[in-house]
Amino acid sequence: MKQNPNLFEAVQHGSAMFPLEYYHCVFPLGISNLPVHWHEEFEITLVQKGTCIYQINLHPYKISQGDILILPPGMLHGTGEQPETEFITDSFVFCLDMLESQRTDSCTTEFFAPLISGMLRFPVYLPAEDSMARLLGESFEKIRQTFLQKPLGYELEIKSELLHLFFLLYSQVPYQRSSQEHREITEKLKLVLQFIQDHYQQGITVKELAELCHFSEYHFMRFFKRHMNMTSIEYLNQYRLEMASRQLAETNLSVTSIALESGFNNISYFNRVFKRKFGVTPMEYRAYSKKS
Numbered sequence: 001m002k003q004n005p006n007l008f009e010a011v012q013h014g015s016a017m018f019p020l021e022y023y024h025c026v027f028p029l030g031i032s033n034l035p036v037h038w039h040e041e042f043e044i045t046l047v048q049k050g051t052c053i054y055q056i057n058l059h060p061y062k063i064s065q066g067d068i069l070i071l072p073p074g075m076l077h078g079t080g081e082q083p084e085t086e087f088i089t090d091s092f093v094f095c096l097d098m099l100e101s102q103r104t105d106s107c108t109t110e111f112f113a114p115l116i117s118g119m120l121r122f123p124v125y126l127p128a129e130d131s132m133a134r135l136l137g138e139s140f141e142k143i144r145q146t147f148l149q150k151p152l153g154y155e156l157e158i159k160s161e162l163l164h165l166f167f168l169l170y171s172q173v174p175y176q177r178s179s180q181e182h183r184e185i186t187e188k189l190k191l192v193l194q195f196i197q198d199h200y201q202q203g204i205t206v207k208e209l210a211e212l213c214h215f216s217e218y219h220f221m222r223f224f225k226r227h228m229n230m231t232s233i234e235y236l237n238q239y240r241l242e243m244a245s246r247q248l249a250e251t252n253l254s255v256t257s258i259a260l261e262s263g264f265n266n267i268s269y270f271n272r273v274f275k276r277k278f279g280v281t282p283m284e285y286r287a288y289s290k291k292s
Helices: 106-117 131-149 154-172 180-199 206-213 217-228 232-250 255-261 267-278 282-291
Strands: 020-027 042-049 051-056 059-064 068-071 087-094
Touching: 020 131, 042 131, 051 068, 068 131, 087 131, 131 154, 180 206, 180 217, 180 232, 206 217, 206 232, 217 232, 232 255, 232 267, 232 282, 255 267, 255 282, 267 282
Parallel strands: none
Antiparallel strands: 020 087, 042 068, 042 087, 051 059
16 A cells, blocks of 8 residues: 555556555645646545545535545646645545456447546545445445455456446436536646646746746736636645655655755755745654654
């Protein structure tokens, strides 16, 4: 089981032979939040404890214990802000094509292909009081127990239960087709976020980001703020701090080296914004992470 919550598109979830991974995320233990991001895999998340404002597909949702999140490939999602109290989620992230047949059949053409292409969407949020959240939660727990125990042939059981889970979705949950306008907005934001993730260690200007979308700087700043609920510079700094926190927890590099590698040229400024975000200094954060 992995506990690294920074699930970005470049991360491989599971293995080439079985592309599925389980993530147990505890906030703010380890990190303070999960920056808005996306990946090419399907994700199902069950909230185990606490409450948090979660941004999904450009909309904020207040999610709580027992709620289910259904996140198809390419969908933007993340907390975007620090949960006020302990917040725990369990997630499975997997490639949809692991459920397809080698020979193209109706399961692929009618059910999985529309999800992969983004033409079809289930509700991204199912509250705990929804009867479907309970049914999906039971299926999720079966998959979780099988994954953790890993009996002989556990891959067969997991695939079987995932297929059952999609049967429940298609048979009992209303779905809709996404609009062209919404897809275009999402694609522009994904382009900007990918650029930030690829170049966060370097200097990035608003002008560069605006040019990616073919917007003026003024139009771009309004566009990003409206859909992401923060400025592009705030997102950039948030992403840099998350990458720095990851380095502090997982490496023995000096704080200065980590700050520079994360795109901060001023060490005093890095220490100041890091403490403002995490409530502790970088060195205190490292010590806390090692104990955890």
